[in-house]
Amino acid sequence: DSGVTQTPKHLITATGQRVTLRCSPRSGDLSVYWYQQSLDQGLQFLIQYYNGEERAKGNILERFSAQQFPDLHSELNLSSLELGDSALYFCASGEALTGELFFGEGSRLTVL
Amino acid sequence: GQQVMQIPQYQHVQEGEDFTTYCNSSTTLSNIQWYKQRPGGHPVFLIQLVKSGEVKKQKRLTFQFGEAKKNSSLHITATQTTDVGTYFCAGRNYGGSQGNLIFGKGTKLSVKP
Numbered sequence: 001d002s003g004v005t006q007t008p009k010h011l012i013t014a015t016g017q018r019v020t021l022r023c024s025p026r027s028g029d030l031s032v033y034w035y036q037q038s039l040d041q042g043l044q045f046l047i048q049y050y051n052g053e054e055r056a057k058g059n060i061l062e063r064f065s066a067q068q069f070p071d072l073h074s075e076l077n078l079s080s081l082e083l084g085d086s087a088l089y090f091c092a093s094g095e096a097l098t099g100e101l102f103f104g105e106g107s108r109l110t111v112l
Numbered sequence: 113g114q115q116v117m118q119i120p121q122y123q124h125v126q127e128g129e130d131f132t133t134y135c136n137s138s139t140t141l142s143n144i145q146w147y148k149q150r151p152g153g154h155p156v157f158l159i160q161l162v163k164s165g166e167v168k169k170q171k172r173l174t175f176q177f178g179e180a181k182k183n184s185s186l187h188i189t190a191t192q193t194t195d196v197g198t199y200f201c202a203g204r205n206y207g208g209s210q211g212n213l214i215f216g217k218g219t220k221l222s223v224k225p
Contacts, residue, residue: 002154002156033213035215041217042118042200042215042216042217042218043155043200043202043215043218044215045213045214045215090154090155092155098160099143099145099160099204099213100145100157100160101145101147101155101157101213102157103154103155103156104154105153105154106154
């Protein structure tokens with residue numbers, strides 16, 4: 001158990017819809033990272049938050065947005081969903097000293 | 113932009129054979145990390161290499177960081193069925209925040225008993 005909690009584990013929705021994925025980082029970690037993992041595409045960095053502020057942005061589409069709340073949990077909002085958005089979305093939180101990332105179990109999104 | 117290339121994409125070995133995956137960056141890295149993702153699981157941190165030419169061992173796993181800090185390798189000696197999974201390298205640029213951890217596409221290892 002990494003200590004990072006993600007919900008929901010599975011989500012099936014239709015094109016054009018909007019979903020929200022939720023992540024609670026490990027106790028004490030201020031950073032939250034979001035990654036997208038599509039089949040055979042590795043882990044694509046989407047965005048990082050640190051203590052409520054956006055810290056770094058990767059290949060995140062304009063249809064996607066995220067935020068980190070005062071209690072440090074984070075939400076990833078995906079809107080106007082397309083078939084190609086079907087993927088496993090991982091949240092990770094970071095260890096400040098070593099830079100090690102702890103990943104949650106992921107949210108599998110299927111867009112039909 | 114920065115790219116981290118990882119080869120091979122797939123590797124099938126007989127149990128007891130050795131396995132190596134290679135990671136190459138288009139830019140000099142400040143450090144490199146390795147993660148393992150078991151089938152159906154999430155990536156789990158294995159190790160971080162920071163120094164040029166660094167070599168670290170974890171039981172049957174040997175990790176190397178190139179002298180130029182642009183490449184790295186993971187070698188597994190005498191593979192076991194428990195080694196099955198996808199191995200990812202992830203490189204970080206100098207001056208980059210923790211967010212600039214660029215993952216390779218991974219090497220998927222299967223081990224035939």
